[in-house]
Amino acid sequence: MVTYVLILIIAAAIMSRFERTDIPIAVLTQILALAVIGRWLFVAIPNVQPSTALLMLTALYFGFTSAAMLALFVPILSGLLLGLGPFVLFQFLGWLLVVLVVILLKPLLRHSRWLLAFVGLGAGFLFGWTANLSFAEVIGADFVKLLVLSLPFDVAHGIGNAVFLILLHDLFVRIFVREDG
Known part of the structure; x- marks a missing residue:
């Protein structure tokens, strides 16, 4: 129970931070819609969906707060389509950790698409765990048994992330990232 309270406090802090920024809300809602719909479209392939890749690209190009807001709302909104449960808050936490990794590695990831794909592979495991x-x-x-049992799903998630990152990167930049100057 304490874990859920801590996760809710983190979520409230992120929403408070988001309120005080001038992040392009229209762009974020479009990415949010793609992440939710993408998760729903790929539901037949366990753990393979573009949501993690979209969150990683958002962190890379729009920063922590934008990606953290998506990390919060993607599991909630997709949960309305796929089912809600106590795991939704942990999905938020998993995606938030993935966002933090991308932010920490941002200078390296901006220059290497292959490193980004490799981090996407690892993100499948971080999220799953x-x-x-x-x-x-x-x-x-x-927990150890869960790690072993979830291994095929985490591998599928990681490989899916890597593939989606390679396929979506240029399109994401072309559509959502406005480089002025």
Whole structure:
């Protein structure tokens, strides 16, 4: 229960930070819609969806606060289509950790598409392991067993991320990123 309270406090802090910025809300809502619809369209392929790649690209080009807001709302809104549960807050936390990794590696990732794809591969595992925490907390499952059982899904998520990052990067930049000057 304490974990959920901490996650909600983090979410409130991100929303408060977002309120005080001049981030392009129209662009973010378009990316949010793509992430939610993309997650729904690929539901037949377990753990393969463009949402993580879109969040990573948002972090790379629009910064922490924008990507963190998407990390919060993608699982909530896609949960309305796919099902809500206690895992939604852990999905937010997992994507928030992925966003933090991208922000920390931003200078390197902007110059190497292959490194970005490799980080996308790792993001599949980071997200999956964080989501596993919800099952460990809610039903008391053994976390190590969850890691082993989720391995094929985390691999699929990671490979999907890498492929989506390679395929979507240039299109994302061309459509959403406005380089003035």
